[in-house]
Amino acid sequence: FMTSALCRMLITSCAKDGNKTINTTMRFSHSAVILAFFSATADAWIPGPTNYLTKLSSTNRLSHVSAASGALHATPPSSSAFLTPELASAAIDAAQGTPLYVYDLEKLQKSADECLAFPNAFGLTVRYAMKSCPNKAILQAFHKKGIHIDASSGYEVKRAISSGIPASNISLSTQELPANFAELADIGVKINACSLSQLERIGKHYANKGMKVGIRVNPGVGSGGFSSSTTTFSKTNVGGPSSSFGIYFTSVDDGTVASIVEKYGLVVERVHTHIGSGSDPKIWQQVALRSLSFCKAFDTVVSLNLGGGYKVARVPGEQSTNLQECGGPVSDAFRQFAEETGRELALEIEPGTYLVAMAGALVSTIQDIVETTGEDGHKFLKLDAGMTDVLRPSLYGAVHPMTLFPGSGKSEDIGGEEEDVVVVGHCCESGDLMTPAPGEPEELGERTLRKAEIGDTLIMDGSGAYCSSMSTKHYNSFPEAPEVLLDTSGGVHVIRKQQPLEQIYQNEVEVSESIL
Secondary structure, three states, rough: OOOHHHHHHHHHHHHHHHHHHHHHHHHHHHHHHHHHHHHHHOOOOEEEEOOOEEEOOOOOOOHHHHHHHHHHHHOOOOOOOOOOOHHHHHHHHHHOOOOOEEEEEHHHHHHHHHHOOOOOOOEEEEEEEEOOOOOOOHHHHHOOOOEEEEEOOOOHHHHHHHOOOOHHHHHEEOOOOOHHHHHHHHHHOOEEEEHHHHHHHHHHHHHOOEEEEEEEOOOOOOOOOOOOOOOOOOOOOOOOOOOOOEEEHHHOOOOHHHHHHHHHEEEEEEEOOOOEOOOHHHHHHHHOOHHHHHHHHHOOEEEEEOOOOOOOOOOOOOOOOHHHHHHHHHHHHHHHHHHHHHOEEHHHHEEOHHHHHHEEEEEEEEEEEEEEEOOOOEEEEOOOOOOOOHHHHHHHHOOOOOEEEEEOHHHHHOOOEEEEEEEOOOOOOOEEEEOOOOOEEEEEEEEEEOOOOOOOOOEEEEEEOOOOOOOOOOOHHHHOOOOOEEEOOOOOEEEOOOOHEEEEEHOOOOOOOOOO
């Protein structure tokens, strides 16, 4: 039952890397074969109401890993997703050096238009998951397109408001309900209770005042990243019994939520579900249908928020979620719900990665080249950036497309010679790895790139989402990197300056020598 593609991948790995990789590959192939078998013969199940199960097709993790693996040794491109050597050089000049993040306004606007066209039956609100990249200029660009905000902390709410976003356009779903939640709610921020205790706190403060609230429900399954399981833990899966996000669906089914709502005279006007980042579109659709049953539990619900998590293809072989295909059946389900209940629910979605991932790139410089020898040796390209700027490879084993430009900044100087290299960051940390094996942050993954020289520029595309906002900045006291926006005419604009070193430690307090 082993697929021919899997066989070719295993044979190629063994032939290329010798006995060391044969051992690694055999460990991988054993689990992969088991996974391939169960993907072909078994089904995943989503928990539903009492005595009800919805059947799902299993996600095949192997196909994701295989696609990413194949892209690692493809012919390296001569241009990035939106940068040329000349544009990259102009951005570097504007930021006064590397590393820096560059965002493309045209790509941001295009992805915004695609999300705003998401199929819906009775109205749509698109909320940008601002945690993915919260720069003021990006928030304002999406606000201009009519996109609202999904915030994940009280601090993000304040940041969005300070960027000019109206409070009424902000929804807060948070693991930590801020102490000033009432202050935010009173100015129009829409708060979703993400646990029973959060619902109790909101209820106690607004007892018998008819306060409108949202309920975030954990539907019993999740989907995200490289994991095929809908119920076990993974770093990008936020649904199911192994996730702490939301009120578990059984508390809706057994009336626990309804009893709290009734006790405090709350009005549930929104139901919210979200299952993970990079989720399987089929599982997302099934959870969307399941979420409508939660809306039946409260006849005051006027909108259903289905979160985000839409896949984005960063490297060749990966597939982006087709929003039209994904949303069509869900739109039909909303119409059916209206026929059954007489209630026309508005739809909300919360894309983050889909909006910004491929509209952003990390631009860095090759500051050193190191080689180790022997059968297990590698050639390492050391960047002047790393996990302080893009953590995803070290954290998830995420694969980002990479393009090498000549240090001259001229397209005509792009060479044709290629080499297999490992790309690492500048931190004094062995885990500061930019080219892991796909989905395996603990394993080196060589990448075929154009032959590099010290001083060349490396572009890491797909760095618009969860990079600038989710880095380990300040580790080894490296300052926060600047951010640059390319406008639709090719103009370059600094939207965040290089951080001065002194800002890193300016809040430290002097201690008396007598204490020390």
